[in-house]
Amino acid sequence: MKFLVGMVVGWIYGMIYHNEFGQSSPKPVKAAAAPPAVPPQVDDEEFTVETRDPPPAHFISKIESFSLLTTYKIKKYETREFVAGDHKWKLIIHPEGIKDNNYVSVYLAMTETSSLPANWEVNAIFTIFLLNQISDKYMCFRGKLRRFNQLKSTWGFSKLITKKKLRDELNGYIVDDSCVFGAEVFVVKSERVVECVSLLKVYPQKRQLKIPDLSGSGACKTSEEFSSGDYKWRVLLYPNGNENEKGQSVSIYLECVSAKSFGPHQKLKAEYCMRLKGKNDATCSTEKFSSWFTSSTLACGTHALTRIDKLFDANKGFIVDDCCIVETEISVQAVV
Template sequence: VTTWNTREAPPAHFMIKIESFSVLEKYGIKKYETKEFVAGDYKWRLIFKFNGKDSDYISANLAMADTSLPTNWEVNALFNVFLFNQISGNYLSSTGRTLCFRPTKSEWGISKFISRKVLSDPSNGYIIDDSCVFGAEVFVVKTEAVIERVLLMNVNTYYNHALEISGFSQLPQRWVSEEFDAGGEKWKILLYPKENAEGCGSHVSIYLYYLGTERVQTCFTICMKNQFDDKQTRRYFFSYWFSASSSSWGRPVYIDLATISDPNKGFIVKDCCLLNIQINVKAVARVS
């Protein structure tokens, strides 16, 4: 049974008004094919079946009517059927279906479009003065999809990178580590020692920065060692897909400036900060 939506706007591509609707049943007319109409640069027609396989329902089909198509043609189209409610002034619309039309299957439709009982009940507003109005929208789906091929390489390598950053109080606003290798990929550490990367002067920011071009799934932990008490060491865990367009990930509010600047807290000792980056490269996606 068709799932319906309701809207005020009429169908965009085709409408048909059937007058003397009762004549169809009176004379046992089982099928009616509409004239051709154009949608999406193709010719179509609607086919209504009034006494089909499911005789308690009226079926509504869409058929390709274009005869100038090349051999082995294929057209994908989103198809909606409409029925006008002459009391409310609204249109019932079937839930759109994307259908594939080809030489071996040039007609698709809805076998249980609407029940004869519901359609024929005057209080429902679909048949007034023995006439009713149907409609259709056909939106051709252009084959312009971007195709991505991915080869997932199971790397699953671990790497531990230790950094001893001296002269911490003299670092520039943005400090970049030397390049290092992990999991067959190249990385750097980005550190904002005086304010976070968003420009707020309350926290230090730390990021792992990827220098490659592939997509790399990585789990990593950034540790700032507490040189007085290892239990107070700051550790943050991350999981991220790195790529050329998403090359850095970390924590913009890693540690507040008041804490890291306090010589009694143990994060900066003799103007030296100790970082440890634990990297687990899970997989590399080779995209083509």
């Protein structure tokens, strides 16, 4: 009876303690298991398997007393270097595997990468070979096209072949405790064209320019050079017309002076308009153009801005002291 009363009192005390202090007995929590550490070169990459007669073109390594690698607890064997595609390589063989010790893992690694330029990159298709010494044919394990660079200079297969299959004498991969590995590496020469397009968020920039000596010799009259969007420009004015508008209309063009020094694939896109300024707020404007300027296309505009007689009409006041005022409005939108 005393035992029963003690249990009831203990239960009531526990309830009071929990309600007043908001506490309860802690429950055991299982710690999450940390994932196993994996070397950075491990990748279960897909590969195709086939057999062939010819030996590998770039490298062969015969390992005698192969079983002693396990006996001596040699977990990794790195072969000598070989050259393929003007680069140096080596095989890294893990006889006990990396992620799964039921498999043999083999990797291809670039060597002497410290002498390569910054941000180097080599794209290659490689094949790992294993000789069947009974049939004298090679088992070929071919991977995908891979990119070798500073971040990842090693690619390969963590599950190349099971140890059971490798060690089975009937398969012929190990004979007299010797096996033969090989490699072929074909580097894909890069001939890519790289383009960088810079789209600019800018506001139109206005500029008033004086074009002098309209009655002087020469069909084309030019303004002084000016800057807009970090590039040099000028206006070309043909008072008596240009091309098929000669003798009929005034022609006007915007020239990107900076484009004269552009490379063969460099170009600049600008949205712009031009207008003649006369007296009493008289104007004569082009439409808003959007053009690409290159080293071969320096100037863009219109052959027919207005009739020639309108330009020289004294009542319009476009010409004062043999000069005219042109206002430009330019937005540089893109640079390639």
